[in-house]
Amino acid sequence: MSRIDILFKRAFDIVASLAGLLLFAPVILLCWLVAALDTHSNGFFIQRRIGRHGRVIHVCKIKTMYPGDGKRSPIASRNISSISRSGRFLRKYKLDELPQLFNVLIGSMSFVGPRPDVPGYADRLQGEDRIILSLRPGITGPASIKYRDEESILAAVDDPEAYNDRIIWPDKVRINREYFNNYSLLRDFQYIFNTIFG
Template sequence: MKRTFDLILSFFLLLIAFPILLVAFIVASLSTKSFGIYSQRRIGRKGRIFKVYKVKTMIDTKIGVDSTMAITSLQKKRITPIGAFLRKYKIDELPQLYNVLIGDMSFVGPRPDVPGYADKLEGKYRQILELRPGITGPASIKYANEEEILDSVDNPKKYNDEVIWPDKVEINYQYFLDNSIIHDLKLIIKTVKR
């Protein structure tokens, strides 16, 4: 039932959001002087690697993306002014509707991580990988201001790895144990409201 919900809703939302996506793609292409959509390798269901799509909000550098560079607060200087606007209103996330449509993601679930995090889960926490990663989820809602939190600490990577990440794992595990379509709808409503 969850997959059917994801399929139908993502199809209709993509149709509705297409004009916004087109404008976002054009302005992102101009502001970053490159192709306005980018993809990044993430860990998906059962630990499978897939490509997540976003509207580009940062200027390219020659530095590769690893688990250190994936922490956004460490890349803030690369965000364009238009990119900041797109991020503020989550417009940069709209291409993930395509990820939902093709089955790589769901509307609700753990956020997909770059290699080096979710694929390293052990013991009972490996069960989290039975879930499709989501556009939103309980951990995403709790850490909606994650960038600000990481900006306020001396060592963002260390704080992420030792405080935020373990808490997210616990939250995602509880979601694995208790998820239902009603719970998902409540989380979607919470996300839209904020």
């Protein structure tokens, strides 16, 4: 990925996220209200994730789980029982992701890139794999598209954490390295299209 690629990618992120926020502001507000009423708490949920250069970022999403003790598993399939009634709908149609347009606008995320992971994964990358950390994490990306049914995959195995660590996570690293090495803005448009209509 060249400096020109980075410049055009960021310019697209700014223009598209601003347009998206203007267009979807009523939808975000409605989703926030539904989530707040359903969970009896703030309808927004702020998550600590690993961002560019391994720095911690705060990702904004619509809340899809009932409040608990704050001890969630990094393996999403283990948290299924905590998903709220509205959360199932919001997750199915990816509406819970819309507030991340704020993250894209301020530059902590991009539309396309590696998904922002919980501490303990991306921040522990070694050697050439650390090139992934030069990318802003994305709302979607090639790894996200391949593993769009990740929760179902992990729910079907005996040891979800081991399967994630040994199979899914290394494959995501490989995919994200390929994304960096073969980057093009046209492919970003294709990933966004596949995410929305795939």
